Amino acid sequence: MKLENKKVAILATDGFEKSELFQPLEALRKEGATVHIISNKHGEIKSWDKSDWGKTIAVDKKIFEASESDYDSLILPGGVINPDTLRTNEDALDFIRAFFSSGKPVAAICHAPWLLISAGVIEGRKVTSYKSIKDDVVNAGADWVDKEVVVDQGLVTSRNPDDLPAFCKKVIEEIREGKHQEQHT
Numbered sequence: 001m002k003l004e005n006k007k008v009a010i011l012a013t014d015g016f017e018k019s020e021l022f023q024p025l026e027a028l029r030k031e032g033a034t035v036h037i038i039s040n041k042h043g044e045i046k047s048w049d050k051s052d053w054g055k056t057i058a059v060d061k062k063i064f065e066a067s068e069s070d071y072d073s074l075i076l077p078g079g080v081i082n083p084d085t086l087r088t089n090e091d092a093l094d095f096i097r098a099f100f101s102s103g104k105p106v107a108a109i110c111h112a113p114w115l116l117i118s119a120g121v122i123e124g125r126k127v128t129s130y131k132s133i134k135d136d137v138v139n140a141g142a143d144w145v146d147k148e149v150v151v152d153q154g155l156v157t158s159r160n161p162d163d164l165p166a167f168c169k170k171v172i173e174e175i176r177e178g179k180h181q182e183q184h185t
Contacts, residue, residue, distance in 0.1 A: 004032035006175055009071040011038045011063070011092060011115075015081025018047035018054040019161045020109050024075050025057075027168040033175070036060035036071075040089050048079045063091040068098035073175045078110025078130065078160075087118035097121060103179040107156035107171045109163070113137050116155075126150055127157040154179070 008028050012021055021037075028035050039045050039059040047054040068074075074096065076083070086092040096119040099106050108116055113129040114136065116122040123141030128150045137144045148163040149156065149170045156174055158167035 002032040003028065003172065003175055006033045006072045007070060008033050008035045008073045008075060008175065009038045009066060009068075009095075010035060010075045010077065011086065011095060012045060012077050013040050013082055013085050014045050015048050015079050015085065016045065016077045017079035017082070017110060017161065018049040019164060020077035020079065020112075021047065021057065021075075022055070023161075023164045024077070024107070024168050024171060027172065028075075028175075031172055036066070038063055038066045038095070040086065040092065048081060063089065063095055066095065068095060068102060068104070071099075071104070072178070073105040073107070073171070074099045075171065076106070076108040076112035076115050078108075078112045080111050083111045083114040087114050093119040103154065105154040105156065105171070105174040105177070107158075107167065107174070109158045109167055110160050113142075113157060116140075125155055126152040127155065128159050129157060130160055 025035055037060050044056040044058050046056045100121045110130045117140040126143045128145050129137050134144050149158045149166040156170050
């Protein structure tokens with residue numbers, strides 16, 4: 001089953017890890033999903049590509065213009081700068097919380113679980129992340145596991161760009177499944 005009738009939001013800003021946005025974007029579009037880039041600014045946002053600035057992507061909507069009710073799922077790419085910037089944006093945190101409240105799938109990779117911590121939605125969840133933020137995740141009350149992809153009732157997490165094939169596959173599977181009753185804030 002393809003994702004032709006599904007709309008996915010990718011929440012990001014300058015400093016997102018290039019592969020962690022573009023690979024899920026391409027995988028979702030290949031499945032037929034409509035994907036919007038949601039950001040804290042209009043215009044374009046630029047990626048971080050390993051050790052320097054990389055490719056840009058056009059923003060479809062600013063956070064305050066987007067509504068969780070318009071989307072079937074939310075993707076949170078990592079990078080260090082991207083989630084560290086967005087975690088101080090209350091509109092971004094409210095947007096994330098809304099997906100958890102509605103039971104819709106949410107996927108976070110690398111440093112993006114920082115956003116889940118700041119949104120207050122990670123406690124009691126089984127997740128993974130980039131190894132350098134393991135202590136942050138554990139201190140926020142989550143059960144951290146060192147696996148390429150971890151799924152906990154519609155919440156998909158992965159460690160780093162090497163995990164992207166498994167991450168993308170699982171994200172697509174969770175979007176096909178739809179809402180999860182056990183997804184919660």
